[in-house]
Amino acid sequence: MKTVEIRQRFLDYFARTGHTVVPSASLISQDPTVLFTIAGMAPFKPYFLGQQTPPYTRATSVQKCVRTSDIDNVGITTRHNTFFQMAGNFSFGDYFKEGAITHAWALLTSSIEDGGFALDKDRLWVTVYETDDEAIELWHRIAGLPLERIQKMGMADNFWSMGVPGPCGPCSEIYYDRGPAFGKEGGPVADENRYLEVWNLVFMQDIRGEGGDKGAFPILGPLPQQNIDTGLGVERLAFLLQEVENVYETDLLRPLISTAEALSGKVYGAEGGKTDDVRFRVIADHIRSGTLLIADGVGPGNEGRGYVLRRLLRRTIRSARLLGVTEPVMPALVAQVRDLMTPLYPELTSDFARIERVAVAEEVAFLKTLETGSKLFGTAASDTRDSGSTVVPGDTAFALHDTYGFPIDLTLEMAEESGLTVDTAGFIRLMDEQKQRARADAKARKGGFAxxxxxxxxxxxxxxxxxxxxxxxxxxxxxxxxxxxxxxxxxxxxxxxxxxxxxxxxxxxxxxxxxxxxxxxxxxxxxxxxxxxxxxxxxxxxxxxxxxxxxxxxxxxxxxxDPAARARSNQAHTGTHLVNAALRELLGPDALQAGSYNKPGYLRLDFSWSGSLSAGAASEIEEVANRAIRSDLAVSTSLSTVAQAKARGAVALFGEVYGDEVRVVEIGGPWSLELCGGTHVQHSSQIGTLVLLGESSVGSGVRRIESYVGYEAFQHLATERALVENLSGMLKVPSKELPGRVSGLVERLRLAEKELAGLKSAAVLSSAQGLIDGAEQVGDTAVISELLPAGISAADLRTLATDIRSRLGSRVGVVALFAIVDDAVSFVVALTPAAVSAGKNAGALVTSFLPSIQGRGGGKAEMAQGGGTNPAGVTDARAALRSAISGAAG
Structure with a gap:
């Protein structure tokens, strides 16, 4: 049975039994405490919390979900996905335990002809909460399950809550026995690999108080009404009904693995290829999740949802590279997701051009990251060997991963190829610290509904x-x-x-x-x-x-x-629509709005686009918007359904949730037609004027335009005019000649700075011989350790240290120069070739004095450099360096 049929069969059953079929909500969560829709009940959360009155007493849906908490385990296990579809039926004060059990049993065990899934009754087990004797009796009476196939579990497994004060209750989970080949006998309490959870029925009947998860909270009393929330994993049921080994071999994932096989030339499931199999599964899982997130309006970025998407796409690309693929993979993989998932989500075809463009742009960017990361790893590997070690430090691996987006397993693989290892314990510790900070932040936000x-x-x-x-x-x-x-x-x-x-x-x-x-x-x-x-x-x-x-x-x-402030807000919001329409006119339909903000006199608009706009394009956007203002276009509003509005060509913001009735704002007919609940002017001319302040990047694939409108625009132009007049007066040239005059002044300044730098460098180098003459002999080593006068830059330090080292010739010499720059310490330690031959190492010597200046730094055997935050410690640092040299000599 194909997945699309499983999905439809579920909805049809509950529609026949009086449930309202509710479409899937966006993957972008409307709950401010989470980034994504992570459960089938999430869109119904306000009803369960009593914040809204549901428009129906019973409902059903197949909700698309994304969970990335276990992203590092994806592909290692064969039943977890980041994207999944959760089928559920919901009751709001209507039926309760008996109804939920009756519906679940009927749908799972009824024949195919009767609209069921025809699962073997003798292979179904259930678990119930340890004190829920009522559920045991109902399963025994309704389903005829023998008592030995009804097992009790504690609060950690069979009691549900949202993780915050509010509704909660016991649950009952339905399991399918896959057979002896998959594990030991004894039911779900013995082996949850053999006994696979298919459906969870939550009996929402209580109110919980403050406390942690897993039962560390009090039960405050019963809910005013009893509710039902269930969740059936569509992908899990699919692999049972399709009689395959796991979710990755089902009809919506196996073709993605086949595409990866064709790209790589490798075979999934080949003997001895367990590592490659994990990579194939990661590709299939992540490209599907990433494509559907892009379809719902998420763009790659460095934080929040954008960071999750970026990680999914980059893990896909990296896994393909580890399989030996050298050409781009996004076009083929994203097209395969479109072909597989369009019957469920038609927007994958209608919006494919934009989806593909976002994915391809991220691949191009990541390939540059891989190139940069490979060079950085090469430097790190060289520094590791020069320091006499064979272990790449954990903080280096973490910096490659966290700062440059370089995957840790690629670092591990490259280290092995270089004959090195990685301090994985140090890396894991830093990753854990980062995760703990993220969890603490998420926990701090989790009280939003409470x-x-x-x-x-x-x-x-x-x-x-x-x-x-x-x-x-x-x-x-x-x-x-x-x-x-x-x-x-x-x-x-x-x-x-x-x-x-x-x-x-x-x-x-x-x-x-x-x-x-x-x-x-x-x-x-x-x-x-x-x-x-x-x-x-x-x-x-x-x-x-x-x-x-x-x-x-x-x-x-x-x-x-405040009427004046409202009028300026109207100008800004209508101005936002004009800029949005101008973008679509000039750049095409792919320039999709990704967010906006407007307040009296000011607007900003984020939109999806790769690469910056040229000065000419930005100027043209400003001109188109002002032309619309001068045309005195009528601004009208009307109410309609979402479907009717979109049929007229109205633009909706990705990820936004709209009700049954929406407000459509029309400016100049179809030129600007958007779903919008904001306030607006009545005619475009009431905006006055619009001045573009600038265009910039706010993340990969997302640009931002900022503008003033109305009086704020006039003030800005007046300020600019006064500035131009002031400069014209100072330079004694007409305003039209200002660019040429300023350009000439800048060039003269550049030449003067170059000449000054040369004089300064010569002055620094002139002190070299004096420092050599004052060298201190420590054992067989000539040591030049000096705190230089203020005004010496880090670049000057390196130049002077290199010059002194060369003048020492064949002597065993150590040159250590310090300078105070902006209340911080800069230092360079340089060794002569003879000193390196004698076994001395600049990187090792640096470590002897770093604590004194609260510093960081390192380098190779012949030279190391860095800085510190404690200028008062330079004297102690120089003494520590002499001791280290003396100890080495001894």
């Missing part, structure tokens, strides 16, 4: 009505006043509190537009609005400072938007 619990009751009262499209002042009633996460009855002068109203004219930050400024007024009360945010896209939360009187729940108030 912090919103105070809003649940307010959400149940209904959404805040936003009136700000039509009016700047609105009468409203205070639903709640919140301070430090708690509702309070009244707020007084000086208090900074959060206020929830039944209606408001103040715009909440969303869609890249900053929140409105303004005030809230009541009887004898006034409050300054500091910020406005949305909770669950329905509740407007105003952060205010009480400036007069008192504010209490139930009060009648008036919201007032």
């Amino acid at each position: 912090d919103q619990s105070v809003y649940r009751e307010l959400l149940e009262a209904g959404a805040t009505e936003f009136t700000g499209y039509d009016e700047l002042n609105s009468e409203a009633a205070v639903r709640g006043v919140i301070s430090q996460g708690q509702r309070i009855p009244v707020a007084r002068v000086g208090d900074i509190v959060e206020v929830v109203l039944d209606r408001t004219s103040l715009y909440a930050e969303a869609g890249g537009q900053d929140s409105d400024s303004g005030s809230i007024l009541g009887a004898g009360m006034s409050a300054e609005v500091l910020d406005v945010q949305k909770i669950s896209r329905k509740l407007w939360v105003h952060q205010v400072r009480i400036t007069e009187g008192e504010l209490a729940e139930g009060d009648a108030v008036l919201t007032q938007v």
